[in-house]
Amino acid sequence: MPSHLEETKIFLLTIKKRPIIVNQTIASIEEYKKKNISKESLVKQLRTCLAQISEFKLLGVYPPIDQSNPYNLLGNLILGFERESSHVEQAKIDTREVRIENLTKRNSGKYVPYILESEEIFSEDLRTNAEKIGEMLKSSKPVLKVAFFGQEFVGYALGFCPSEEYIRGLWLEHKSYNPNLIYLETVVIVDKFQGRGLGKFLFGVFIEGAKQAGYKILEGHFRKEGSGSYHIFKKFGATDLKVYIDWFGSKEEYVYCRLDLTRV
Numbered sequence: 001m002p003s004h005l006e007e008t009k010i011f012l013l014t015i016k017k018r019p020i021i022v023n024q025t026i027a028s029i030e031e032y033k034k035k036n037i038s039k040e041s042l043v044k045q046l047r048t049c050l051a052q053i054s055e056f057k058l059l060g061v062y063p064p065i066d067q068s069n070p071y072n073l074l075g076n077l078i079l080g081f082e083r084e085s086s087h088v089e090q091a092k093i094d095t096r097e098v099r100i101e102n103l104t105k106r107n108s109g110k111y112v113p114y115i116l117e118s119e120e121i122f123s124e125d126l127r128t129n130a131e132k133i134g135e136m137l138k139s140s141k142p143v144l145k146v147a148f149f150g151q152e153f154v155g156y157a158l159g160f161c162p163s164e165e166y167i168r169g170l171w172l173e174h175k176s177y178n179p180n181l182i183y184l185e186t187v188v189i190v191d192k193f194q195g196r197g198l199g200k201f202l203f204g205v206f207i208e209g210a211k212q213a214g215y216k217i218l219e220g221h222f223r224k225e226g227s228g229s230y231h232i233f234k235k236f237g238a239t240d241l242k243v244y245i246d247w248f249g250s251k252e253e254y255v256y257c258r259l260d261l262t263r264v
């Protein structure tokens with residue numbers, strides 16, 4: 001079996017229960033290989049596995065599926081599964097109906113509680129807490145975007161120019177204060193609105209906001225596996241600068257990325 005199969009993982013997003021993201025490998029090819037299970041049996045087991053996840057929405061597959069490769073059993077099964085299952089399809093939202101507001105000191109009392117609640121999907125050490133939001137609000141050129149669909153809170157993208165002290169706290173030893181650099185502290189689309197094109201839209205809004213504020217570089221840390229934000233940021237043209245194997249004790253791989261805003 002080709003080695004890339006061994007790395008195939010499926011990322012699932014629960015629609016019903018928290019925690020919002022289940023980063024779960026539902027089938028490890030390596031395990032099957034060790035047990036010396038036949039190809040037919042493997043296909044059968046994977047089908048059963050996929051059929052059992054009707055309460056989940058299939059969010060993505062890493063590494064990307066090579067559709068043309070007939071050996072990519074798992075990938076091709078998933079593609080078949082996606083075609084067969086109507087529940088994985090979610091209507092894209094017309095972004096013209098999304099209202100964007102800047103988070104300010106004035107409206108923070110209204111919006112910060114939504115943000116703090118949404119941040120609960122991250123482990124405590126990784127959360128953007130009230131103190132951090134306060135710091136960002138006080139900073140000189142923050143870009144703090146909050147999104148709504150009708151009356152509903154959709155998500156947010158918060159960034160600011162990090163101080164020397166903040167940079168040290170992020171273990172960015174190689175960096176120093178740069179007034180042209182904006183750091184994307186957090187970006188979230190709430191559970192209900194995920195997978196409908198709004199993350200990409202919000203990134204675009206944030207990037208435009210950062211450019212208008214005069215920033216030349218956008219940097220941030222992104223969860224590597226199962227992370228839509230890493231995928232989206234790369235699509236905008238971001239490059240990887242450094243990989244952190246265990247980001248703040250999360251046991252997850254995070255990548256520090258940079259986007260040259262003068263080229264977007």
Ligand SMILES: CC(C)(COP(=O)(O)OP(=O)(O)OC[C@H]1O[C@@H](n2cnc3c(N)ncnc32)[C@H](O)[C@@H]1OP(=O)(O)O)[C@@H](O)C(=O)NCCC(=O)NCCS
Nearest residue numbers: 060188189194195196197198199200222223226228229231
């Ligand atoms: C990450 C997040 C902001 C993405 O927003 P979203 O509205 O779900 O994403 P979109 O529907 O706009 O998808 C945009 C693209 O990302 C891809 N994508 C979304 N989630 C993905 C995932 N988990 N893995 C790989 N790709 C993913 C989509 O397929 C789409 O790709 P395409 O443009 O090539 O078609 C949102 O899922 C979220 O808030 N997640 C929880 C919080 C989080 O992880 N924040 C980032 C911390 S690093």
